[in-house]
């Protein structure tokens with residue numbers, strides 16, 4: 001076996017294992033995003049050849065380069081820090097499927113404006129929520145089911161996407177969460193619970209303001225706001241807590257070199 005063949009065999013074994021674990025907890029419909037940052041295009045191609053369609057990348061340049069080299073059937077999820085001046089480069093990637101890290105109206109406007117006219121599908125957007133309150137994490141404050149939710153930044157951003165960005169689709173919410181699990185008394189992961197509460201509160205507000213027909217907001221088909229939470233170390237717990245999108249890097253591709 002060549003080194004490349006051995007590498008591919010190793011990745012496919014990990015991918016199969018992660019898939020099986022996802023399926024065990026969420027037999028129906030969770031999306032596994034394979035996070036491929038720093039990993040070569042050949043790793044991604046091996047997974048794609050095995051039927052993996054969803055890949056996550058953190059850096060605009062790296063994503064742009066890989067998207068050019070790899071099959072257009074791939075659904076790219078951008079999960080890195082989003083600067084509005086990079087919106088145009090991202091929007092030009094024809095098979096960009098979602099941006100999971102939106103935190104500003106400025107970036108939303110820039111994306112909406114920059115999507116090329118030949119693109120017919122709306123770009124899925126998840127608003128990033130900083131559920132752990134750590135300064136090192138980006139994201140907007142969670143909602144807390146109080147009266148102030150109506151004016152919270154996340155709510156205002158959701159409204160902006162729905163009313164002023166017709167080429168975007170507000171698909172859900174995303175969190176990274178604290179690395180050290182902050183478990184609540186009932187053994188629940190506090191970040192996952194906060195994101196869930198935020199989703200429920202936001203969905204209620206949006207249904208009151210815009211109706212719940214699934215056309216203007218929510219995932220295509222169901223109109224529900226999806227939760228993107230869970231990474232290599234905690235994706236099963238996240239799925240049990242109701243996550244619908246998990247982002248797994250190390251668990252599939254192995255450890256990453258430090259940048």
Ligand SMILES: *Cc1c(COP(=O)(O)O)cnc(C)c1O
Pocket residue numbers: 035037058079080176231232233247248249250251
């Ligand atoms: C890198 C990254 C992941 C994957 O992390 P692993 O621990 O390697 O699974 C998931 N989500 C985001 C936002 C990331 O930056």
